[in-house]
Amino acid sequence: MAPRFHVLGPGGIGSLFAFYFHKHNIPFTFFQRKAPPPTPLLLVNSKDNYSYSDALHDGDSNSSSDSSDTATTTTPTSKIYKSYPPTTLKYMDLTSLSTKSAEPQPIDAINWEPLYPVIDKELFRYDPAYNELSRSPIHHLLVTTKTYQTVDAISKIRHRLRPWSTLVLMQNGMGVQEEICETMGWTDPHERPNFVQGIISHGAQKLEDTIVHTGIGSVWIAPTAESLAGGGEGEEGEDDNEDSSAPSRMKLFRSQNSQKMNPKIIRPSHKIMNTPYPYNSPARFISPYTNAPFSSFYKPLSSRKELQALRTRSLYETLSTLQLLEDSMGLKILLPENLLALQLSKLVVNACVNPVATLLECTNGNLLDPVTEDAHQAVKDLLKESQHILSQSKEYRDLGEDLQQEHLTLEALTNTTVNILKATRQNRCSTLQDYLKGSQKSEVEYMNGYLIKMAERDRAPEMSAESVAPFNRMVMEKIKEKFASRTPIE
Numbered sequence: 001m002a003p004r005f006h007v008l009g010p011g012g013i014g015s016l017f018a019f020y021f022h023k024h025n026i027p028f029t030f031f032q033r034k035a036p037p038p039t040p041l042l043l044v045n046s047k048d049n050y051s052y053s054d055a056l057h058d059g060d061s062n063s064s065s066d067s068s069d070t071a072t073t074t075t076p077t078s079k080i081y082k083s084y085p086p087t088t089l090k091y092m093d094l095t096s097l098s099t100k101s102a103e104p105q106p107i108d109a110i111n112w113e114p115l116y117p118v119i120d121k122e123l124f125r126y127d128p129a130y131n132e133l134s135r136s137p138i139h140h141l142l143v144t145t146k147t148y149q150t151v152d153a154i155s156k157i158r159h160r161l162r163p164w165s166t167l168v169l170m171q172n173g174m175g176v177q178e179e180i181c182e183t184m185g186w187t188d189p190h191e192r193p194n195f196v197q198g199i200i201s202h203g204a205q206k207l208e209d210t211i212v213h214t215g216i217g218s219v220w221i222a223p224t225a226e227s228l229a230g231g232g233e234g235e236e237g238e239d240d241n242e243d244s245s246a247p248s249r250m251k252l253f254r255s256q257n258s259q260k261m262n263p264k265i266i267r268p269s270h271k272i273m274n275t276p277y278p279y280n281s282p283a284r285f286i287s288p289y290t291n292a293p294f295s296s297f298y299k300p301l302s303s304r305k306e307l308q309a310l311r312t313r314s315l316y317e318t319l320s321t322l323q324l325l326e327d328s329m330g331l332k333i334l335l336p337e338n339l340l341a342l343q344l345s346k347l348v349v350n351a352c353v354n355p356v357a358t359l360l361e362c363t364n365g366n367l368l369d370p371v372t373e374d375a376h377q378a379v380k381d382l383l384k385e386s387q388h389i390l391s392q393s394k395e396y397r398d399l400g401e402d403l404q405q406e407h408l409t410l411e412a413l414t415n416t417t418v419n420i421l422k423a424t425r426q427n428r429c430s431t432l433q434d435y436l437k438g439s440q441k442s443e444v445e446y447m448n449g450y451l452i453k454m455a456e457r458d459r460a461p462e463m464s465a466e467s468v469a470p471f472n473r474m475v476m477e478k479i480k481e482k483f484a485s486r487t488p489i490e
């Protein structure tokens, strides 16, 4: 039986994963922001000592005939939910509109858990879900939220994460991991979860209760170098028969032909796989934004060796389970440096395409039209500046010449951008989609903003921070203005 994944971000991409998890019998749980919060139970009739069983009883007279209402209605005072918390729920129909199947594929028995606005023991004291589900550790977390929502969303489940949890970040742009670690106070590399980074080129949109697979693509994932190296330290004694100074999580990737793209994942030693996750360490309540290290709210493990074994087990389980999606989702596991090269290349494509297409409110294909000469020039200027920023960075130098030449020269980046624009000719880029949906925030700070931060960090000593990356800065500011003046669509 595959281990359970929790999915944070039930939009198009999160739901697409859910579709494939379901198909491959991988158990998963969705977090639902709009899950019925227990707050109404405290508000209804202003009764003192209002209890959960009162609520169930009241629910008999007020209950909705449509049980799916329980997942979507949040009006605090008007309804009482009879079946809260549901253990099974037909949450949505996921439809693959690819050539393979046009039949709706209903997923019932979806397991979901509420993502509460605030983790507050008092507020949720009548909520059984808080006590049972909402305190149990999460070992494998797939994060598909928008970049700018991530820290807030993670802070709501922070008390359920452990230093041996594995977080898979499947998002546009870069910089979220750093932001998470900083905000959560995970400063010690031994005291933070494993991170796996991912890039996805599938297109998926959630429309009402249907997921439309708008473009068949691929998924590339890799653990970060740090997670693979175990916080930069050897993991003594994980495997008695091996050189004790070697970071043995690296051995997960040891393959006979040392293939760099899609290397085989190797099962760790029996001893590691048999190390039980300490289920008996429920989280104590903590305020979501307290910068407390892990050890202040869960019982620290008796030894670092034990902790490292758990981290290795969790990373292996995450990677080997996601590898089940190899054929259906075109998922490939890469070594960290190979993924980093792809991430940097995608970062530049996003930084050049998304702001320009959004400012002009045009499809990706329009950026290739000869009529949009200004747009061509803007994309070219951004490409040139972004490539220069990369070429001055530590990340670029660490990659080695092969990967630099293959992915990150101006020529390679221009070709990649043009190919993507051709392949997604009809599409509106994700930033424009966010804008058209009425969002007042964009991911531009994780695209152009990330490049600007790199440029500031790696600038020549005689240059001022404000003077670097002028094109990226200009489009980022224009996008921020455009979004800020947006009236949200109800």
Ligand SMILES: CC(C)(CO)[C@@H](O)C(=O)[O-]
Pocket: 172, 349, 350, 353, 354, 364, 420, 424, 427, 428, 429, 430, 431
């Ligand atoms: C590559 C890309 C620009 C295609 O639309 C996509 O990453 C997006 O929309 O953000």
